[in-house]
Amino acid sequence: MAIIAISNLSKVYASGLVALKDVTLTIERGEIFALLGPNGAGKSTLINIVCGIVTPSAGTVTADGHDILGDYRAARRRIGLVPQELTTDAFETVWNTVSFTRGLFGLRKDPAHIERVLRDLSLWEKRDSRIMALSGGMKRRVLIAKALSHEPQILFLDEPTAGVDVALRQDMWRLVRRLRDQGVTVILTTHYIEEAEEMADRIGVIRRGQIILVEGKAELMRKLGRKQLSLQLQAPLAEVPPALAEHGLELAGDGHELIYTYDTKGERTGITGLLTALSTAGIRFSDLRTSQSSLEDIFVDLVKERA
Structure with a gap:
């Protein structure tokens, strides 16, 4: 029941940097998968390829059965991405930026869905606030709201709690569990390994562009x-x-x-x-x-x- 299938994936940049080397990985539908690795291991490159931001040098990737290159519209429609960087329109309101993101995927307006997302992320009271007036933690919530605006089946969280306080981190953990219970597949990269220990169903470890281990969390703890x-x-x-x-x-x-x-x-x-x-x-x-x-x-x- 793999929702993401990665086969023999490699990425070599023009500078000669080998970011990924022959990565093969499957992610199961409805699981929380934590991808761990040191800085420069290839985590963000792998995510960016699956999300259509970076072009692979070799290999194939499918998202819910759709090839990310040959059928990219359908593949991207199923994916939501919360990037590391806080990149939003500073002068736009919370409501407008989240609604606009939904429109980018060709979906009709759905104010009820946008309201649910904003309430789930404790952003409803800030819906008319401009992005530049929000705290760093609130801006990160907006990024998550944008990623959920088009009701994706797959959600990538790239260092989602970097630089946020403990209360917000716990709120995000609760949200991630709720999304998983609703059938969303969540792929998480983090430097806070306690996040993976707290939430993940399976763990993958990447080093120097290669996957060195994929294991169920409970089995990994038992074996190692x-x-x-x-x-x-x-x-x-x-x-x-x-x-x-x-x-x-x-x-x-x-x-x-x-x-x-x-x-x-x-x-x-x-x-x-x-x-x-x-x-x-x-x-x-x-x-x-x-x-x-x-x-x-x-x-x-x-x-x-x-x-």
């Missing part, structure tokens, strides 16, 4: 995540006893803490076996705590590994 169990000892140890060597323990806190690291696939001896071994060795602990690696930890490890 790590957990730690930290034990506060009643009496300090000078070293880890040989009898506990198989557990791969680390000594910390001047000998007052034992740290047990294990992956979420449970390949190492389980916690129950560790606690039994500690008891047998006569090691007592007064407290314990557990922690789990975040998506940010996994992302950093992936990029470092591929580097």
Whole structure:
């Protein structure tokens, strides 16, 4: 049920810069897909090609079955884009700029739809305000309203919460979930990895123009995540006893803490076996705590590994 199908996509600029190299990717209908990567990885280039802003050097892309080059009108009609830059007509009102954008796609006026969009984005009270009078956060909401004006089935959010406050970021998260529930496919690029961890159904990681991983978020956390169990000892140890060597323990806190690291696939001896071994060795602990690696930890490890 792919709504976007990308096959062997490449982009080489006239300067010789290879922005994308043989990218193949499918995005499923109705999902929230987060595309992560360091600066210059090719995220914006990939989005701009799918949205018809940049011409690919090789490969094919279809949006809801429509080729972005051969059937570009139908493809673009299905796509909404929220760019990184705040590019709007400073002297126009909120209502007029959003309504005008709908008209660019050849659609009839629909004041009721424009009102719903503005209310969803808390812009209704600002509908008669000029863009130049709005705050940065409000201008970013206007960009989202413009992208939704023609009722797209696919929405690209390119760094949508860059430079906005926490309250607006949470409002956008709620809006994205609501759009997904309404059947809109959302593709998100972000440097706030907690956004991807909070919202995404699947994660893609791009580095140097190549997709290095695509995985369901839950599966990615299960396969690549790590957990730690930290034990506060009643009496300090000078070293880890040989009898506990198989557990791969680390000594910390001047000998007052034992740290047990294990992956979420449970390949190492389980916690129950560790606690039994500690008891047998006569090691007592007064407290314990557990922690789990975040998506940010996994992302950093992936990029470092591929580097």
